[in-house]
Amino acid sequence: MSRIQQTLAAIDALHAQDPETVEGKAKELIYAENMSAWLEKLNADASDELNIAVRSQHLCRWEIPRSEFPMDRPGYLKWRTELGKLHARKAVEIMQTQGYSKESCQQTESIIRKLGIKRNTETQTLEDCACLVFIETDFLNFAEKHPEEKVIRIVQKTWAKMSEQAHQEALALDLPAEALSLIQKALA
Template sequence: MSRLEATLQAIDELHKQDPKTVDGKAEELTYAEHCSRWLDRLAPDASEELQIAVRSQHLCRWEIPRKDYPMDRTGYLKWRTALGKLHADKAIAVMQAQGYEQESCERTATIIRKLGIKRDAEVQTLEDCACLVFLETGFLAFAEKHSEEKIISIVQKTWAKMSETAQQEALKLPFPDQALALLNKALN
């Protein structure tokens, strides 16, 4: 087993500790697998650091519940910042245990924390994977719970974070008619 494979396996072992499950499988492990699948499509020759970052994006997310922060925009942003640090710290610990150099660990942390998005191709690719997973697996459930106005706003924000390549991939997703109508409304 390569160092990368051992690292990804160790990350998945942490994901398996997620108390939330979907169809009997840890929710964050399922999310990580979806993200990695999108990475394989968007960047089949991705660096090890990017592969680890994509797989670690929600690593141990359940340790910092959203409810622990004020339910406003400021609270949300503080929560997201805390999560980014947690995910990066956990990934670095796994990488160090597998013998990765400090430079690789720091690069992975930069990608996970999304520092330099829109200026850093690897950070952008991680964001593209996250956005595509949301649109593919979470959008319909989100749309069922929120007003049309909120849905349109979230789609527009998601779309703005994506690269042109990811946007083109998103347009290929098999959305039901109702979801497609909302997407079209948001994008036109």
């Protein structure tokens, strides 16, 4: 097995510890696989650092429950910041055991923490993957639980984070009519 394969396998071993499962499979492992599938579509020649960052997007997410932070916007943002630090730290620990350089580890950490989004193409690609996974796998479920106005705002915020390539991929998804209708309302 190559170094990148060993690294991704170690990351997946942590994902597999997620106590939340879907049909017997760790939820975050499913998410990681979806993220990597989108990366393959968006950038089949991605660097090791980007592959690792994309695969680590929710690494050990369950270790920092949302309930530990105030249930308001500042609490949510603080939670997301702490998660980013956790994901990056865990990924870098694995990279170090696989012999990646300090520079590679720092690059991966920067991507995971979404530093330089819209300026760094690798960070943008990770964000695109996350947005596309949300639209493809979670959007309809999210929309069913929230008022239409909130859903439209979330779609607009999500869309603003995405590259033009990701916009085209999202519009090409085979989504149910109700999901497409909400996206069209948000983009109108």
